[in-house]
Amino acid sequence: MYGYKTYHENLMRTLINSVHSSLASHAYIFEGENGLNILESAKLFAMALTCQNPASAPCCSCRSCVESRADTNPDIILVEKPSDRKTIGVAPIRALTDDAAVKPFSSPRKVYIIREGNLLTEAAQNALLKTLEEPPEYAVFIIITTNSSVLLPTVRSRASLIHFPPVPDSVTSEYINEKYPDAPNKDFLVKYCAGIPGLADIAAENERFYPIRDDALKNLPLLLTKNRLCAFKIRDYLDAEKDSADMILDFWISYLRDILVIQTGAPKAVINTDALGELRGLAQKLDPKITAGALGKLFSAKEMLRRFVSIKSAALYLALGINGSN
Numbered sequence: 376m377y378g379y380k381t382y383h384e385n386l387m388r389t390l391i392n393s394v395h396s397s398l399a400s401h402a403y404i405f406e407g408e409n410g411l412n413i414l415e416s417a418k419l420f421a422m423a424l425t426c427q428n429p430a431s432a433p434c435c436s437c438r439s440c441v442e443s444r445a446d447t448n449p450d451i452i453l454v455e456k457p458s459d460r461k462t463i464g465v466a467p468i469r470a471l472t473d474d475a476a477v478k479p480f481s482s483p484r485k486v487y488i489i490r491e492g493n494l495l496t497e498a499a500q501n502a503l504l505k506t507l508e509e510p511p512e513y514a515v516f517i518i519i520t521t522n523s524s525v526l527l528p529t530v531r532s533r534a535s536l537i538h539f540p541p542v543p544d545s546v547t548s549e550y551i552n553e554k555y556p557d558a559p560n561k562d563f564l565v566k567y568c569a570g571i572p573g574l575a576d577i578a579a580e581n582e583r584f585y586p587i588r589d590d591a592l593k594n595l596p597l598l599l600t601k602n603r604l605c606a607f608k609i610r611d612y613l614d615a616e617k618d619s620a621d622m623i624l625d626f627w628i629s630y631l632r633d634i635l636v637i638q639t640g641a642p643k644a645v646i647n648t649d650a651l652g653e654l655r656g657l658a659q660k661l662d663p664k665i666t667a668g669a670l671g672k673l674f675s676a677k678e679m680l681r682r683f684v685s686i687k688s689a690a691l692y693l694a695l696g697i698n699g700s701n
């Protein structure tokens with residue numbers, strides 16, 4: 376769309392129409408999973424916002440539009456996590472608010488895109504707050520985040536929340552066929568991505584993807600066994616694989632979903648079709664309530680990792696929670 380790889384054309388059309396009718400806000404939260412090209416969508420919206428012909432934005436021919444497409448528009452500023460930090464602290468936000476006091480270079484607006492807004496520290500969000508409360512007329516802020524609830528309520532209340540949902544499997548399938556025509560097990564891959572095409576990049580570019588997936592299945596019974604020793608084994612397993620812990624949790628989530636699907640009598644919806652035998656065996660042994668409870672714990676453990684709780688603590692919370700409750 377206008378040269379940008381957005382997966383959300385209808386949503387973008389609505390946002391662009393708001394520019395035509397002068398109804399654009401000063402602050403947005405773009406919420407959605409990584410792998411949905413939300414940065415591309417934000418750049419497209421920024422192109423429309425900075426176009427010198429607002430009634431037909433993006434006109435694609437004015438100076439701002441040409442520069443936007445070349446990623447050289449001085450009035451579109453991308454704020455990212457410093458490469459040597461785990462979070463976005465006060466310093467880059469102070470630089471942003473100082474910059475926002477200066478009028479645009481040549482566009483009608485100045486757009487700040489904050490990438491990975493879920494990594495903004497509380498102090499950084501507070502530093503941003505005053506500018507969000509009284510933004511210069513020309514400034515627009517777009518905060519991209521996987522989860523808007525981790526932002527301060529004061530920040531959330533000053534921004535329009537735009538949710539970017541997962542896309543249909545047909546879109547993911549097209550993406551995989553185009554980018555990875557020789558990928559093995561494409562049916563599994565499409566289902567594994569669950570509407571987030573970018574997840575296919577992880578599978579294609581990480582040679583340990585399939586071995587880790589196999590190991591996760593082997594270790595799944597440990598997670599579901601009523602034995603505290605198993606909890607410590609889970610902790611040690613995740614600690615030893617700490618760089619892949621998030622991926623392992625995703626595999627467990629997909630296996631448990633499959634078990635639940637089998638238990639509820641809808642085996643056609645199974646994602647891990649190549650592991651159907653093992654999954655059927657587990658489905659027979661487990662109480663569906665335990666499966667559902669374990670899934671909930673896995674989602675919480677994933678959230679803990681996102682908030683930088685240590686692997687060991689998150690793993691123990693997970694394993695003891697599941698083992699202790701069954």
Ligand SMILES: [Zn+2]
Nearest residue numbers: 426434437440
């Ligand atoms: Zn233009």
